[in-house]
Amino acid sequence: MPRRPRFDDPDLPLSTLFGEWPDMVEVFLAKQMLCPGCPVAPFHAITDACEEYELDEEVFRAELRRAARLP
Structure with a gap:
C-alpha cells in the first residue's frame, strides 16, 4: 500500500x-494563481509557487493546511 506524501515535504x-x-x-484559485492545471505543476513545489x-x-x-484540515 503506497504511503501518502507528506505535506511538509519541500520537494512535493x-x-x-x-x-x-x-x-x-x-x-x-482564490489568489488567482494558475498552478492548478499548469503544465509546470509536476516540477514546481509550494516554495516555487x-x-x-x-x-x-x-x-x-x-x-493550505486549514483548507485541507491538516494539523
Missing part, C-alpha cells in the same frame, strides 16, 4: 499536492 510537486488534497486548489507569486510561504502554507 504541486500536481501531487492537488491530487492528494484537492481542497487546496481553491486556495490557489510562493516565489513566483511573491507570497509569504509560511502564511500560504497555513492557509
Whole structure:
C-alpha cells in the first residue's frame, strides 16, 4: 500500500499536492494563481509557487493546511 506524501515535504510537486488534497486548489484559485492545471505543476513545489507569486510561504502554507484540515 503506497504511503501518502507528506505535506511538509519541500520537494512535493504541486500536481501531487492537488491530487492528494484537492481542497487546496481553491486556495490557489482564490489568489488567482494558475498552478492548478499548469503544465509546470509536476516540477514546481509550494516554495516555487510562493516565489513566483511573491507570497509569504509560511502564511500560504497555513492557509493550505486549514483548507485541507491538516494539523
